[in-house]
Amino acid sequence: MRDLVRLAWRNIKSRRARSWMTVIGVLIGVTAITALISLGTGVERSVLRQFETIGYDVVILMPGASRGLEGGPAAGFPAAPPGIPGGEEDAAAGKALDVSALRRAVPGIGEAGLIANRIVPVSAAAASGSLRVAAPSPEILSGFAGLLGGFALEEGSGFSSTLASEAVVGARSAVRLGVAVGSTVEIAGEPFAVVGILSPTATGAASPDGTNPSPSGRVGAGRLAGGAAGGQGMGAFRAVAATDDALFIPYDRAQSLAGQGLGAPTVALRIGKGYAVSEAAASIRAEVARQGVSITAVSTEEIAKTIQGALGTIEGVLASIAAISLLVGAVGMMNTMYTAVLERRREIGILKAIGATDRQVLTLFLIDSGLMGLAGGVLGLVLGAAVSSVGSAALGRALGALSFRPVFSAGLILGVLGLSFILGALAGAWPAWNAARLEPVEALSAD
Amino acid sequence: MLAVKDVRKTYHIGKAEVQALRGVSLAIPSRAFVVITGPSGSGKSTLLHLLGCLDRPTSGEVLLDERNLATLSSEERARVRGKRFGFVFQKFNLVPNLSAGENVDLPMALQHVPRAERRERVARALERVGLAERADHRPSELSGGEQQRVAIARALITDPDVLFADEPTGNLDTKTGRQIIDLLRGLNAQGKTVVVVTHNPEIAARAELLVHLRDGEVVRPGESEREEGEGK
Numbered sequence: 001m002r003d004l005v006r007l008a009w010r011n012i013k014s015r016r017a018r019s020w021m022t023v024i025g026v027l028i029g030v031t032a033i034t035a036l037i038s039l040g041t042g043v044e045r046s047v048l049r050q051f052e053t054i055g056y057d058v059v060i061l062m063p064g065a066s067r068g069l070e071g072g073p074a075a076g077f078p079a080a081p082p083g084i085p086g087g088e089e090d091a092a093a094g095k096a097l098d099v100s101a102l103r104r105a106v107p108g109i110g111e112a113g114l115i116a117n118r119i120v121p122v123s124a125a126a127a128s129g130s131l132r133v134a135a136p137s138p139e140i141l142s143g144f145a146g147l148l149g150g151f152a153l154e155e156g157s158g159f160s161s162t163l164a165s166e167a168v169v170g171a172r173s174a175v176r177l178g179v180a181v182g183s184t185v186e187i188a189g190e191p192f193a194v195v196g197i198l199s200p201t202a203t204g205a206a207s208p209d210g211t212n213p214s215p216s217g218r219v220g221a222g223r224l225a226g227g228a229a230g231g232q233g234m235g236a237f238r239a240v241a242a243t244d245d246a247l248f249i250p251y252d253r254a255q256s257l258a259g260q261g262l263g264a265p266t267v268a269l270r271i272g273k274g275y276a277v278s279e280a281a282a283s284i285r286a287e288v289a290r291q292g293v294s295i296t297a298v299s300t301e302e303i304a305k306t307i308q309g310a311l312g313t314i315e316g317v318l319a320s321i322a323a324i325s326l327l328v329g330a331v332g333m334m335n336t337m338y339t340a341v342l343e344r345r346r347e348i349g350i351l352k353a354i355g356a357t358d359r360q361v362l363t364l365f366l367i368d369s370g371l372m373g374l375a376g377g378v379l380g381l382v383l384g385a386a387v388s389s390v391g392s393a394a395l396g397r398a399l400g401a402l403s404f405r406p407v408f409s410a411g412l413i414l415g416v417l418g419l420s421f422i423l424g425a426l427a428g429a430w431p432a433w434n435a436a437r438l439e440p441v442e443a444l445s446a447d
Numbered sequence: 448m449l450a451v452k453d454v455r456k457t458y459h460i461g462k463a464e465v466q467a468l469r470g471v472s473l474a475i476p477s478r479a480f481v482v483i484t485g486p487s488g489s490g491k492s493t494l495l496h497l498l499g500c501l502d503r504p505t506s507g508e509v510l511l512d513e514r515n516l517a518t519l520s521s522e523e524r525a526r527v528r529g530k531r532f533g534f535v536f537q538k539f540n541l542v543p544n545l546s547a548g549e550n551v552d553l554p555m556a557l558q559h560v561p562r563a564e565r566r567e568r569v570a571r572a573l574e575r576v577g578l579a580e581r582a583d584h585r586p587s588e589l590s591g592g593e594q595q596r597v598a599i600a601r602a603l604i605t606d607p608d609v610l611f612a613d614e615p616t617g618n619l620d621t622k623t624g625r626q627i628i629d630l631l632r633g634l635n636a637q638g639k640t641v642v643v644v645t646h647n648p649e650i651a652a653r654a655e656l657l658v659h660l661r662d663g664e665v666v667r668p669g670e671s672e673r674e675e676g677e678g679k
Contacts, residue, residue, distance in 0.1 A: 003552075003553075003556035003557075007542070007544070007545065010544035010545065011544055013544075014543075014544050346540070347542055347543075349540070350540045350541075350542060351542075351553075351557070352501075352525065352528070353499075353501060353528060353534045353540070354528070354529065354534065354553060354554040354557065354601065354602075355525055355526070355528045355529015355530065355554050355557050355558060355605070356525060356529075356557050357521070357522050357525040357526070357557075358521050358522065358525070359522070360557060437521075439501070439502050439503065440500075440501040440502070440528070441496045441501040441502040442502075444501070444536070444540065
């Protein structure tokens, strides 16, 4: 076997230019597949990581009638101008959810937290604009901090009481508003003392915008509200998770804000151990419908699954396109191997004359093409890694808050290498089989 | 003992049918120096190919120790070629990408002979043909005579019973050709059966058994003394 590999290697080297072109054909396909899959996996992991910090045992009840998980406008779409409340939301607010009835109807509901949020006018000494202001209840901060990206304080402290006129400011908002602990901000026209500044979240810190506040100091409401738009599914989820661009005030204090406070709250419920989250979510939906409240209930599990499904589909389509280029590379290799077999008929004859079996000749050519496939695989993997590293930086910038790193799993690496070797060998299989079947004298008579 | 019984070989070239051998029967005694001769197109190379298991007859038997080689599987025929036969060709037929030593080594590599043993045998075989110093040279770096000697070393490396040579001096000058003939004769003296196809009267003159073919048939097999001068 070692001798066959050596002979195959010599043969590859002897037709250097053609071998390289063949390898490049495979390389392109492998590069595309590696880059797309590692990027896709990276995006998926980074999204799912956010869910993991919250936990998959959480059901979120959002104000507004069910429009399905993907009902909200796409991320990045400008939200309705501040001050103009969404129609459905307010109509629904007419009737509040009876949480104790819900607890009675659905077994397994553990702790519950409330958080209201809305984009309202905010002004500070350095800048003013419309910002998302969120009002979490103490239970949210103690039990569902993951919903707020951890809610870790960089400096200062948390709220002293649920009615205090105190604000905790997200990292990016603090930079843009030019506030520090001890400053005063005006939220919807009322003064609040800044008691704490949040640490930048992992996703926010990696975003290039975070370190480069806009010169005007004004915060674009559209961008801030981007992920938050719609109030449903992933949109709502990102709204509460995007803490860097928000301000926080105590839940009870928010109720007395001018106008209608911050509107109807989103309710987060944790389902106790031993209860199936999907069943609990279904029971909650049934109870919500029975109460006739306009509320959408989704579990983090469902949101994660939907996102995973959507990402999987995109990834699948992209990988299929990349696979086509790999296939083209394989056809190129088949051409090379076919020509090589024609050119080397005489050598095949020699090998057979000195005792090589059909199988040994077949193996020799399979190793030959397999090695070229493997070379394309290795080089493609390296190039693909480079492309996806550059690509993830560019894509992270394009996606704004969502930053991620490409993921090169062992499965991807071994899969790509195995696939390129097998594809190479398969491309060589037909010409090699033709070569192996020749009677020695037929092969020897070739010139 | 090697023999053919009423072998026929028909080639199809386009729609035309060419009968290369029309019923040849022949016995080749062990340790004999056999020369097959005849004009171009008489079927002498075809006969050598059938004897050497390089091709299958259209009909008839090729017998090696009473076993019909013609009906063996491709795998078994490869084994017979590798272990019992050695080949020397007019065009040397060395693998161009391998050095002289590696070419000589190849038959043993195909038979999975242990590496250490192979190295020693390659060195000995190259020494036997006077090319010990040329082991690392590629065929393109060797003269015709040297290449043919490498080919002979390769043919002998598996210690075959029968050595087939198809026009071994055809591409060599007279002096080098004579060296090759001496080499083949010496091998025969050491107990190898040697079957040579040639136009070279010098080789024919030294045959123990001279087979003359014409139009795919044996003209008159006989002793070398009586055939002398006729073989061309």
